[in-house]
Amino acid sequence: DIQMTQSPSSLSASVGDRVTITCRASQSISTYLHWYKQEVGKAPKLLIETTSNLQFWVPSRFSGSGSGTEFTLTINNLQPEDFATYYCQQSYTTPLTFGQGTKLEIK
């Protein structure tokens, strides 16, 4: 199975900050890497598909990059609605696997 490792596991930041979340795969997954945002008590919601393709509802302050085994999610100018838990997921092969999550909290 492909292991997905996110760092950091938690992150404290302020409104207006720029943050970066890293996701590493245990083997190359090309660009088959997706990001989800999960708010408390809600289902995860697709944020970015295939490394860098933002969903229509996602503000341009979000961006994704990477290939192979290392990927990043960057959020510029943090807004209050961005504080949530973020997960990466690989779709290179089954079993489809997720990272353990990064909880983004307000400082």
Place this chain on the structure above:
Amino acid sequence: QVQLVESGGGVVQPGGSLRLSCAASGFTFSNFGMHWVRQAPGKGPEWVAFLRYDGDNKYYGDPVKGRFTISRDNSKNTLYLQMNSLRVEDTAVYYCARAPGRGSSTSYFDPWGQGTLVTVSS
């Protein structure tokens, strides 16, 4: 709008069975592959199973292989998950989620339903 609504969760004893349903609306259900994904309390999501648009080609995660069965009724726009021989470690919120295409199990999940809680406890 695209909507997925799960039902059928509840409390069951270890070794018991439960069948989850996922009612789809707002899109042509028979044109899309579908997944089940679960999330244990305080943990990240875990992929459970995938079923192709036509009901053929099923894929399962190792923890549920041989115990869970995914199926669908395209005439009712409904996805199912039959769960047998349930274990304490199966306790989780179970979500159905749509694949972007018809047949590939290797995909992202979009959208997700609101989830249904399954608790396995004696």
